[in-house]
Structure formats: structure tokens, C-alpha cells
Amino acid sequence: MELFNVLTVQQARETLKAHLPARTKEEIVPLLYGLNRILSRDITARDDVPGFDRSTMDGYAVRARDTFGATESLPAYLDVTGEVMMGQEAAGPLGAGQAWVIPTGGMLPPGADAVVMVEYTEELDQHTIGVTKPVAPGDHLVRRGEDVAAGSVVLQAGHRLRPQDLGLLAAVGVTQVPVLEPLRVGILSTGNELIEPEQPTTPGKVRDINSYTLYGQVVEAGGIPTLYGIIEDHFDSLRNAVVKALAENDMVLISGGSSVGARDATAKVIETLGSPGVLFHGMAIKPGKPTIGAVVEGKPLFGLPGHPVSAMVVFDLLARPIVESAGLHRPRRIFPLRAAITRNIHSATGRDDFLRVTLRRREDGALVADPVLGKSGLISTMVKADGVAHIPLTKEGVEAGELVDVWLF
Amino acid sequence: MELFNVLTVQQARETLKAHLPARTKEEIVPLLYGLNRILSRDITARDDVPGFDRSTMDGYAVRARDTFGATESLPAYLDVTGEVMMGQEAAGPLGAGQAWVIPTGGMLPPGADAVVMVEYTEELDQHTIGVTKPVAPGDHLVRRGEDVAAGSVVLQAGHRLRPQDLGLLAAVGVTQVPVLEPLRVGILSTGNELIEPEQPTTPGKVRDINSYTLYGQVVEAGGIPTLYGIIEDHFDSLRNAVVKALAENDMVLISGGSSVGARDATAKVIETLGSPGVLFHGMAIKPGKPTIGAVVEGKPLFGLPGHPVSAMVVFDLLARPIVESAGLHRPRRIFPLRAAITRNIHSATGRDDFLRVTLRRREDGALVADPVLGKSGLISTMVKADGVAHIPLTKEGVEAGELVDVWLF
Numbered sequence: 001m002e003l004f005n006v007l008t009v010q011q012a013r014e015t016l017k018a019h020l021p022a023r024t025k026e027e028i029v030p031l032l033y034g035l036n037r038i039l040s041r042d043i044t045a046r047d048d049v050p051g052f053d054r055s056t057m058d059g060y061a062v063r064a065r066d067t068f069g070a071t072e073s074l075p076a077y078l079d080v081t082g083e084v085m086m087g088q089e090a091a092g093p094l095g096a097g098q099a100w101v102i103p104t105g106g107m108l109p110p111g112a113d114a115v116v117m118v119e120y121t122e123e124l125d126q127h128t129i130g131v132t133k134p135v136a137p138g139d140h141l142v143r144r145g146e147d148v149a150a151g152s153v154v155l156q157a158g159h160r161l162r163p164q165d166l167g168l169l170a171a172v173g174v175t176q177v178p179v180l181e182p183l184r185v186g187i188l189s190t191g192n193e194l195i196e197p198e199q200p201t202t203p204g205k206v207r208d209i210n211s212y213t214l215y216g217q218v219v220e221a222g223g224i225p226t227l228y229g230i231i232e233d234h235f236d237s238l239r240n241a242v243v244k245a246l247a248e249n250d251m252v253l254i255s256g257g258s259s260v261g262a263r264d265a266t267a268k269v270i271e272t273l274g275s276p277g278v279l280f281h282g283m284a285i286k287p288g289k290p291t292i293g294a295v296v297e298g299k300p301l302f303g304l305p306g307h308p309v310s311a312m313v314v315f316d317l318l319a320r321p322i323v324e325s326a327g328l329h330r331p332r333r334i335f336p337l338r339a340a341i342t343r344n345i346h347s348a349t350g351r352d353d354f355l356r357v358t359l360r361r362r363e364d365g366a367l368v369a370d371p372v373l374g375k376s377g378l379i380s381t382m383v384k385a386d387g388v389a390h391i392p393l394t395k396e397g398v399e400a401g402e403l404v405d406v407w408l409f
Numbered sequence: 410m411e412l413f414n415v416l417t418v419q420q421a422r423e424t425l426k427a428h429l430p431a432r433t434k435e436e437i438v439p440l441l442y443g444l445n446r447i448l449s450r451d452i453t454a455r456d457d458v459p460g461f462d463r464s465t466m467d468g469y470a471v472r473a474r475d476t477f478g479a480t481e482s483l484p485a486y487l488d489v490t491g492e493v494m495m496g497q498e499a500a501g502p503l504g505a506g507q508a509w510v511i512p513t514g515g516m517l518p519p520g521a522d523a524v525v526m527v528e529y530t531e532e533l534d535q536h537t538i539g540v541t542k543p544v545a546p547g548d549h550l551v552r553r554g555e556d557v558a559a560g561s562v563v564l565q566a567g568h569r570l571r572p573q574d575l576g577l578l579a580a581v582g583v584t585q586v587p588v589l590e591p592l593r594v595g596i597l598s599t600g601n602e603l604i605e606p607e608q609p610t611t612p613g614k615v616r617d618i619n620s621y622t623l624y625g626q627v628v629e630a631g632g633i634p635t636l637y638g639i640i641e642d643h644f645d646s647l648r649n650a651v652v653k654a655l656a657e658n659d660m661v662l663i664s665g666g667s668s669v670g671a672r673d674a675t676a677k678v679i680e681t682l683g684s685p686g687v688l689f690h691g692m693a694i695k696p697g698k699p700t701i702g703a704v705v706e707g708k709p710l711f712g713l714p715g716h717p718v719s720a721m722v723v724f725d726l727l728a729r730p731i732v733e734s735a736g737l738h739r740p741r742r743i744f745p746l747r748a749a750i751t752r753n754i755h756s757a758t759g760r761d762d763f764l765r766v767t768l769r770r771r772e773d774g775a776l777v778a779d780p781v782l783g784k785s786g787l788i789s790t791m792v793k794a795d796g797v798a799h800i801p802l803t804k805e806g807v808e809a810g811e812l813v814d815v816w817l818f
Contacts, residue, residue, distance in 0.1 A: 031606065032636075035625045049788075051610040056786055086642070087602035089612035105602050105715070107613040147787040155792070162818050163625025164791035167717050170606040170621040171788055193496035193514050197440065197579040201460040203498035204516040212579040216444045216572025227441075233495070306514070308576055332741065377465055378556040379458075379580055382573035383563070409571050 006282035008393055009317050009352045012293055015279050016318065019295040023326040025181040031169055034161045036222075036329050037179035043155045045172040048145035053108035057140040060099040060121060060129060061090075061112035067134040075122065075130030084109060099129055108141055115140035148172055160330055180326040183223045185319075186245030186252045187214050190238060190266065191306060194230045209308045209379050210255035214315060221320045222327020223251070239269045242301070246273065250299055253319065256290065256306045263290050266303040270294045273301075284351045284393060287376040288314040309376040313354045313388065316407070336405035339369040341389060346397040356385035357406060369406050385409070415691035417802055418726050418761045421702055424688050425727065428704040432735040434590040440578055443570045445631075445738050446588035452564045454581040457554035462517035466549040469508040469530060469538060470499070470521035476543040484531065484539030493518060508538055517550055524549035557581055569739055589735040592632045594728075595654030595661045596623050599647060599675065600715060603639045618717045618788050619664035623724060630729045631736020632660070648678045651710070655682065659708055662728065665699065665715045675712040679703045682710075693760045693802060696785040697723040718785040722763050722797065725816070745814035748778040750798060756806040765794035766815060778815050794818070 007015060026040035055061065062078060070076035078099040084090040084106040092109035094100055099116070100109050108115070117140060120133040148154055154168055155161075161169075161177070169177065187210075194208045201207065211227050218225035226249065231241045238254075245252045256263045271277050274296040281303075283291045287310035292303030302319055304311040316333075324331045339359055347353040357369035369389050374381035387408040391398055398404055416424060435449035464470065471487060479485035487508040493499040493515040501518035503509055508525070509518050517524070526549060529542040557563055563577055564570075570578075570586070578586065596619075603617045610616065620636050627634035635658065640650045647663075654661045663675050680686050683705040692700045696719035701712030711728055713720040725742075733740045748768055756762040766778035778798050783790035796817040800807055807813055 031621065032624055035628055047610050050615050052612050054615075056784060085613075086600070087613050105600070105615075142784060142786055147789045154789075161625075163622045163629060164717070164721060164788060164818070166625045167618040167622035167788045168792050171616050171618050173606050173608075173610070173616060175606050191495070191514070197582050197584050199582075201456050201582070203461050204494075204496050206459050206463075206514075207580050207582060209576040209580050212440065213572045213576035215441055216570075216575045219444055220572060308573070312573060330741070332739070375465060375551060377551055379573060379576045380556045380563075383577050409573070 005280045006284055007280040008284045012280055012283055012318060013321070016293060016295065016300060016322070019276060019279065020300060020322065021298055023180055023183070025326075026178050027181045028176050028178050031166060031175045031177055034169070034177040034179055035163065035166060037161055037177070038326060039155055039157050039159045039161065040178045040180050041157050042153045043169065043174060043177070045148045045150055045152055045154050047172055048150045049148040049171045050142055050144060050146070052144050054142045055084075055102045055104055055106045055108060055115045055140060056142055057115050057117045058104050059102060059118040059140065060116045060131075061094060061102045061108050062099045062114055062116050062131070062135065063094065063096065063112060064114040064135050064137040064139065066097055067114075067116060067131045070131045070134045072132045075132050076134075077124070077128060077130055080127050080129055082109065113137040182326055182328045183251050183323050184249040185218045185223045185225050185323065186228055186249035187211055187218070187225055188228045188231050188241055188245060188252070188254045190231045190233055190254060190256055192233050196230065210304070210306070210311050213308055213312050213379070214253055214255060214304075217312065217315050217320065218323060220329070220332070221323035222329040222331075223323040233265055235265055235269060238265055239272065242269055242273065246296060246299060246301070251319065251322065252299070252301045253304055253315070254301065255304045255311050263292075263303065267292050270296070270301055270303065283314070285314070285317075286347075286351055286353045288317075288354075291318075293318065307377045308379045309356070309382050312382060333407055336390070336407045337367060338403050339367040339389070339406045340401050341398050341404050342368050342370050342400055344397065344400050345371060345391065347391045347395060349396050350393055352393045353391035354388040355391060356381050357387060357389045358384065359386045359406060359408075369404060414689045415693055416689040417693045421689055421692055421727060422730070425702060425704065425709060425731070428685060428688065429709060429731065430707055432589055432592070434735075435587050436590045437585050437587050440575060440584045440586055443578070443586040443588055444572065444575060446570055446586070447735060448564055448566050448568045448570065449587045449589050450566050451562045452578065452583060452586070454557045454559055454561055454563050456581055457559045458557035458580045459551060459553060459555070461553050463551045464493075464511045464513055464515045464517060464524045464549060465551055466524050466526045467513050468511060468527040468549065469525045469540075470503060470511045470517050471508050471523055471525050471540070471544065472503065472505060472521060473523040473544050473546040473548065475506055476523075476525060476540045479540045479543045481541045484541050485543070486533070486537060486539055489536050489538055491518065522546040591735055591737045592659040592732050593657065594627045594632045594634050594732065595637055595658035596620055596627070596634055597637045597640050597650055597654060597661070597663045599640045599642055599663060599665055601642050605639065619713070619715070619720050622717055622721050622788075623662055623664060623713075626721065626724050626729065627732060629738070629741070630732035631738040631740075632732040642674055644674055644678065647674055648681065651678055651682065655705060655708060655710070660728065660731065661708070661710045662713055662724070663711065664713045664720050676701050679705070679710055679712065692723070694723070694726075695756075695760055695762045697726075697763075700727075702727065716786045717788045718765070718791050721791060742816055745799070745816045746776060746796075747812050748776040748798070748815045749810050750807050750813050751777050751779050751809055753809050754780060754800065754807050756800045756804060758805050759802050761802045762800035763797040764800060765790050766796060766798045767793065768795045768815060768817075778813060
């Protein structure tokens with residue numbers, strides 16, 4: 001391992017992927033808590049849904065053949081010999097020439113094979129109806145098992161549960177679901193200049209921003225963040241804090257102080273923690289160059305830049321996909337928008353550039369991206385921006401009017 | 410009020426809007442819980458960020474004018490008379506011809522007005538450097554208040570807090586945030602045929618699906634759902650349950666049993682609850698026709714169809730936007746996709762049709778929508794589908810190949 005192994009974004013992702021096992025940790029949660037979670041196993045239906053032939057109309061349960069040839073002028077006359085009550089077993093049997101009153105959702109009595117809509121009947125007396133239009137077997141009913149057949153796989157491992165999936169699982173009586181455990185993510189901020197948001201500012205001190213932006217990003221990606229607070233720039237303090245965070249989480253984010261010294265301390269600490277350790281130190285990216293990527297005993301650790309903008313960009317590129325792979329929510333950022341950049345932007349080749357932009361529609365309807373000016377140390381530039389435009393590492397920049405990919409916040 | 414007042418989707422939305430006040434209920438939450446919440450008031454910064462002029466480079470704090478004209482062959486010689494320590498006040502003052510060692514993020518000592526990068530200096534002895542490139546006042550530093558000026562409105566009421574907004578609020582020392590309270594939504598299922606998912610199925614009984622799909626939909630829209638379970642089709646039982654749910658929530662969803670009787674009971678109960686009561690009974694929509702919309706003392710109540718597909722479609726069209734207006738999350742469904750339908754679909758004019766579809770890319774890259782066949786009572790059709798295609802009420806249907814709006818699940 002070289003001390004300074006600078007990788008492109010693509011290389012960094014591949015390197016991490018090669019060292020991280022796929023997430024398989026599962027937990028069993030009550031059905032309602034399964035929303036948006038990823039199934040860790042196939043789900044098989046134990047029961048047919050519905051569990052009996054069921055009417056989809058208000059009308060009469062009949063034997064279809066008894067209605068064949070019926071017309072308005074020559075109705076088929078049937079004896080009304082029973083009534084299906086909602087939610088009760090229809091014992092039947094229904095014999096030839098007979099009809100039972102049935103409500104929508106009612107159980108078809110044995111012997112019946114179709115339902116005549118009430119609109120196509122006439123009541124002759126209390127015990128006799130005339131059917132004015134024939135029905136075919138199966139008309140106006142849902143067959144037992146037509147929605148879900150017992151024994152079938154209704155949802156597969158890897159599927160993310162939507163509201164309708166909860167409904168389906170309720171229907172087949174599954175009230176506990178096996179899902180992937182989300183990643184727990186420990187967040188540490190280092191830097192002697194940092195104070196907590198609750199503290200009053202004094203000369204030389206600034207409030208910790210990265211703990212809060214990273215907390216929000218972890219939640220959005222579907223992970224469970226824990227803040228370990230501000231750690232002083234001191235090898236032993238930092239090492240103790242990282243060891244604790246690593247033991248208690250599946251991923252650790254260490255956002256560096258602004259100084260070179262703080263960054264170097266992070267790398268030195270990670271090197272002592274286990275195998276394989278630091279995978280890269282430095283990325284061909286702007287902002288976000290001073291990034292450390294590491295894996296220790298199967299868990300990813302990131303040494304993120306101290307600048308809030310840089311830390312956010314790097315989290316999105318490297319950490320977010322890992323958290324989302326077992327995330328509590330559906331990933332929101334699936335694809336970028338295409339927008340025309342409104343200024344010439346220079347960029348070095350061999351480096352991925354991410355440019356804060358605001359988006360707006362031009363009068364002709366085209367989507368345009370205005371770069372947000374301001375130093376990458378300023379969190380306000382991220383607040384003003386609607387997203388980041390990507391200038392790929394193959395390009396020397398973009399000219400005004402050129403289309404760029406914009407990832408919305 | 411007519412007994413059967415059938416409205417289009419658009420009319421139903423406008424009618425509800427006219428009877429519902431805009432959400433203003435607010436609560437104060439700790440900063441970290443503010444993620445994705447909507448600010449109920451403007452936030453003003455109490456402090457400048459940063460609170461002092463701050464270096465953005467490792468190097469030397471200087472008076473810019475002392476470096477004017479410096480070149481590699483004729484450096485400007487400065488006395489190193491101090492060092493800025495990270496996180497500590499730089500007391501200064503820095504006088505003419507002097508330089509202080511300064512780290513990235515360090516406080517500029519009074520008297521200095523620029524930073525020379527270490528790359529453009531040469532160390533002559535322990536107390537003297539040569540500057541080989543001039544700097545202008547303000548170079549390589551962030552001015553006090555440059556990120557955020559004290560007294561400025563940093564975020565406005567109505568803004569939804571993103572991760573970077575949490576960072577900004579941390580920076581200005583705001584640790585408690587005023588946000589809109591999410592809507593509490595009570596969910597009731599009626600129907601004598603219903604049993605809980607935990608119960609074994611028996612002839613005539615089916616498990617409650619709508620409580621679970623609606624629970625998921627309310628959570629996705631950013632509301633707080635409470636399930637009130639299965640209520641029997643009986644006026645007093647239903648009325649008592651609805652009164653309780655209405656008192657404890659901001660919105661009530663009553664999903665009807667499949668039968669006409671159950672639906673009528675819901676309307677009768679709502680009519681006894683308060684003003685203005687039922688606003689419409691029936692909608693020009695498929696599926697979802699037997700929908701009841703009501704407002705009671707400023708709170709919306711919906712009598713949703715018993716068919717799971719219909720209940721989901723109607724929730725999305727009418728209830729979701731109301732819940733999202735003060736939701737805990739960012740709305741996910743902002744715009745529909747355009748896809749070519751693959752079959753002729755008939756539709757009556759004067760009625761909005763929503764068709765379950767799966768989406769796929771054709772070989773030529775075009776997005777196409779395949780209708781999912783199956784009765785609207787089957788939850789499995791919603792599980793198979795990727796979204797619903799909208800056939801507007803002005804159309805008599807769509808022909809194969811025609812583009813339709815598809816709202817993804």
C-alpha cells in the first residue's frame with residue numbers, strides 16, 4: 001500500500017466494493033415497520049387469497065347454466081332459497097334452478113358458479129326472480145386463490161416493501177417480516193477549532209457543521225447515525241474514539257479538521273486498526289481531494305475533508321451507495337437531470353469536478369444550471385444550491401450552453 | 410347538499426381546499442430531528458459565520474502591502490513574529506514587515522489582511538521568510554460573516570430542511586427549530602367480512618388489507634398514522650370509533666367494506682358529526698367511484714372504497730397532498746413519467762381513469778407501459794404494477810403507442 005494512493009471516483013468505488021462483503025445481516029420486524037425495508041428472504045403465501053370464491057357484485061349466486069338463453073322478454077326463473085351474509089360461511093348447497101341473494105364480497109355457496117348482477121334480475125315474488133341476461137361460469141366473482149395462490153412466492157428477497165406489499169403480506173397473514181438490517185454509522189468530527197452548536201462562539205472557534213450535515217445525509221440514505229461529537233487532534237484521543245465507534249457501528253465517518261495535521265492523524269490512526277486498512281488517501285476530485293478510504297475487518301471507514309461542501313460531496317459519492325444497499329428508505333436520487341450550464345467552467349482533466357448549481361427554467365422551457373459562486377468552505381453555498389453538476393474527468397471544462405448532469409439535493 | 414354529489418378529481422380537490430385551512434400548527438424540535446421538516450418561521454442568524462477572518466490555506470498571515478512587487482528573484486523578506494494555534498485567539502497585533510505562521514482554518518491576527526501560501530515562501534532562518542509572490546488584501550481567507558452575516562434571514566418559513574440546512578443552523582448556533590406539525594391520520598376499516606392478519610382464515614372471512622396499505626401510504630406522505638382496527642358494520646359502533654379517531658387525529662380515513670350497506674353507513678355517520686359534513690359522495694373516476702369526501706370542523710374525513718386498489722388510488726389523489734403539505738419527508742412523487750401504452754384501452758369521457766401498469770424500456774430506448782390485467786379487488790395487481798397510468802377525463806381511451814403520464818409507486 002502506497003502512502004499516497006490517489007484514485008478516481010470510479011476506482012475508489014471499485015476498490016471499496018472489492019473489499020466489502022454484500023450486506024446480509026437480517027432482522028425480523030413487525031409488518032408495519034417493514035415499510036420501505038428490503039426483504040432478506042423470499043416470502044411464501046401460506047393461504048389462498050381469497051380463501052373462497054367471492055362475489056364482486058351485489059346480486060344472486062346461481063348456476064350459470066340455469067341462465068343460458070335468458071332474455072328480457074323470456075327471463076330464466078329461479079327459486080330464491082337462501083341469502084349469503086357478509087363474512088359468514090355460505091353452507092349451501094345451491095341446487096338446480098336455485099338462486100341465493102349475495103352481497104359484494106360475500107362467499108359463493110357450494111353449487112353456485114357465477115353471480116348475476118341485481119340490475120339484470122326482476123323480483124317476481126319473495127321467493128322467485130327472473131334473470132334477464134345470461135352469465136357464464138366465473139362471471140362476477142373472484143376465484144379462491146385468484147389474488148394469491150397458497151404456496152406461491154409472493155415477494156422475493158431483495159424487494160423493497162411498498163404500501164401495497166404490506167397489504168399483500170397482511171392478506172396472506174404474514175405479520176413479521178425478515179428484512180436487511182440498516183447500517184449503523186458512527187460520525188466523528190476532529191479539529192481543535194470546533195465547538196458544539198450549543199456553545200457561544202469565541203475568537204478562533206467555529207461550530208461543528210459536518211456532524212450535522214453527515215447526520216442528515218446518513219438518515220436520508222437510510223442508515224442509523226450516531227454522533228460521537230468533537231474529538232481533539234491527538235492520536236490517542238482519536239484512536240480511542242474511532243475504536244469505540246467502529247465496535248458500535250457498521251461504518252465510521254471521521255470528518256477531518258481543516259488542517260493538514262488533523263488529516264494526517266486520521267490516516268495514522270486508521271493504519272493501526274486492522275486489515276486491510278487505508279485503501280486510498282487522496283482522490284482525483286474537486287472538491288474532496290483529501291479523502292481517506294479504508295476498510296477494517298469488513299467495515300468501511302472514511303476520513304472526509306473538513307470543508308463541509310467537500311465532506312457532503314464525498315459522502316454522496318462513496319458512502320451513500322453503501323448505506324443505501326440496506327437502507328431504511330427508498331433511495332431518492334436515482335438519476336441526474338440534464339441542464340444547460342450558463343457559464344464557462346474550467347476543469348482539469350483526470351479529475352471529476354462537482355459544481356454547486358441552482359436550477360431554473362428558461363423562457364423557452366429549457367432547464368438551465370447557474371453555478372453558485374463561493375468558496376467550498378462556505379456551507380451557505382450548499383444551502384443556496386439546488387444540486388451539484390458533474391464535470392467528468394475526461395473533460396477540460398464545459399462551455400456556457402453545454403448540457404451537464406445535475407444531481408438534485 | 411345533494412345526497413349523491415359526484416365530482417371529478419379536480420372538483421373534489423378544489424372543494425376540499427376551499428373547506429380546509431392551511432396547516433399552521435407548529436412544534437419545536439431538536440435540530441437533528443428537523444431533517445426534512447418544514448420551517449414554520451424564518452430563521453435569523455445571531456452570529457457571524459465565521460466569527461473572525463479565517464485562513465483557507467496553510468502559510469503565513471501578512472499585511473498584503475508588504476508583499477507587493479515580490480518575485481522569486483527578489484522576495485519580500487518578513488520577520489516571523491508569531492504563530493496562530495488552531496482554535497485559539499490570535500491576539501496580534503501583526504505589525505509592518507511581520508508574518509505569523511497560520512494553519513488552514515486558523516484565525517487571522519489583527520493587523521494582517523491576507524495569507525501567503527506556504528508554497529510561495531522560503532524559510533531563510535527560524536525568524537525570517539522570503540515571500541516569492543505578492544498577495545492582495547483578502548487573499549486566501551474567509552472574511553468574518555462571509556458565510557453568514559449576523560442578523561440575516563438564513564432560511565425562510567416554508568423551507569424544508571436538507572442535510573446542508575442542518576449544518577447551516579448548527580453553524581449559527583440554532584439547536585431547536587420551529588417546524589410544522591405533521592398530520593396525525595386515524596385509519597379505520599369497516600366490514601363484517603374482515604379479520605386481522607394474525608387471525609386464521611375461515612370461510613367467508615378475508616384479512617384486512619386496507620389498514621396496511623393506507624398505513625404505508627400515510628407514512629410515505631409524511632403523516633403519523635394510527636390504526637383503529639376493524640369496526641363492525643353497525644351505526645353506533647362505527648360512529649363511536651369515528652368520533653374517537655376524529656378527536657385524536659387531524660384526518661380520518663374510513664375504508665369501506667365491500668358492500669353497499671357498509672358504504673352507506675359511513676356516509677350516515679359522517680352526516681352526524683358536524684359542519685360542513687359530506688362534500689361529495691361519488692367521484693367520476695375509475696377505480697374509486699364510491700368515495701366520500703367530508704370536512705368536519707376543519708378536519709378532512711374520507712370514506713374510501715373497500716377495494717384495495719381503489720382505496721390506494723383515491724388516497725393518492727385526495728389525501729396525500731393534504732398530508733404532504735406538512736409532511737415529515739420530502740414528497741417523492743413530484744412529476745409523472747411519459748411512456749407509450751402497449752394496448753388500446755377504452756375509457757369513458759367525463760371520468761379520470763387510472764390504470765395499473767408495469768414499465769420497461771423497449772430496445773430502441775423508449776419507455777413503454779404494459780397494462781396489468783386483473784380485477785381492481787386484487788391487491789396482487791398493485792404489487793405487480795410499477796405505477797398507474799392516467800387517462801384524463803377528456804379522453805375516450807388511448808390507443809396502443811400513445812404516450813400517457815405514469816405515476817410511479
